[in-house]
Amino acid sequence: MIGRLQGTLVEKQAPDIVLDVNGVGYEVQMPLTSFYELPELDQQALIYTHFVVREDAQLLYGFISKQERALFRLLIKANGVGPKLALTILSGMTSAEFVGCVERDDIATLVKLPGVGKKTAERLLVEMRDKLKSLLDASTAGGNEFKLQSNFTPEPVANTAEEDAIAALLALGYKPAQASRAVSAVMTEGMDSETLIKAALKSML
Template identity: 65%
Template sequence: MIGRLQGVLLEKQAPDILLDVAGVGYEVQLPLTSFYQLPEPGSETTIYTHFVVREDAQLLYGFISRTERSLFRQLIKANGVGPKLALTILSGMTAQQFVHCVLHDDISTLVKLPGVGKKTAERLVIEMRDRLKDWGVSDTPVTDKLTLVGDDAFFAPPASAEQDALGALLALGYSQAQAGKAVKLVKRADMSSEQLIMAALKSMI
């Protein structure tokens, strides 16, 4: 089991990174709530990982904190939730926001996530309520989604910001139509890829 990696961040393309650990490049997928807490390429960083072995692939999922990884592991134990859906859920809201939804039976927010229909949301609330009851959450409303990237920070917009945003949303399970509509709705000329993705996600949740 690979549980933790520390090395130099070589590449970032949401939701994937390439991390150089002692000369070995590890490809890792992260939920966006973790992805946008990473430093710039060339910097050293540490991530906590969950290793999945399938017949056709070996996959690494990464997280900034043990708490996020722990919630991911609880999610994939739920009936009908695999690693991809768990990654999508934790890209659409923070770990604390998800726990808040479960403990407050907030199905209406959960069903706005791609891949989470009403039955899945109801099942998540039922199955995970007891598992998460001791996590402890604040009463912060779940309306403040994805505020990890500083809204006041200025980033020079890359030429491919819109394409990067569309690619990230498609990778998380949103349809081409959903992603295109959300990006078009929120995009501004001064937005970076990170800001555009976050704003698009906020508009859909």
């Protein structure tokens, strides 16, 4: 089991990164809420990981905090939720926002995420309620507030910001037309790709 990685961030194309650890490049998929918190390329990064072994692939998922990884692990235990859908959920909203949805029984917000139908949202609310209580209690006892901070520094603007944003949304399960409309609706001159992705996701909730 690979529990965490620390190394140099050598590639960064949402939602995927490559982390160079002592000469070995680890490909890692991250929810965008964690992706936003990463440093610049060629800087050191520490991420907490969850390793998934399938018949056709071995996949690493990365998170900026242990709390977000813990929520991911709870999500993939829920009926009908696999790693890809869990990644999409945690990309569309922060951990704190997801907890808020569960506390408020907010089905309407959850069903706006790709792959989350009404039945899946209802199951999530029921199954996650008690699990989240245990997670929140453990987080409080450990002195850690269960929320994701937003202190990322946008990268310099690239000419491919729009294409990068659309590609990231497609990777999360949004349909091409939906992704293109969302990006076009929020894009303004000078926006970098990370800010654009974040704004597009927020506009669809």
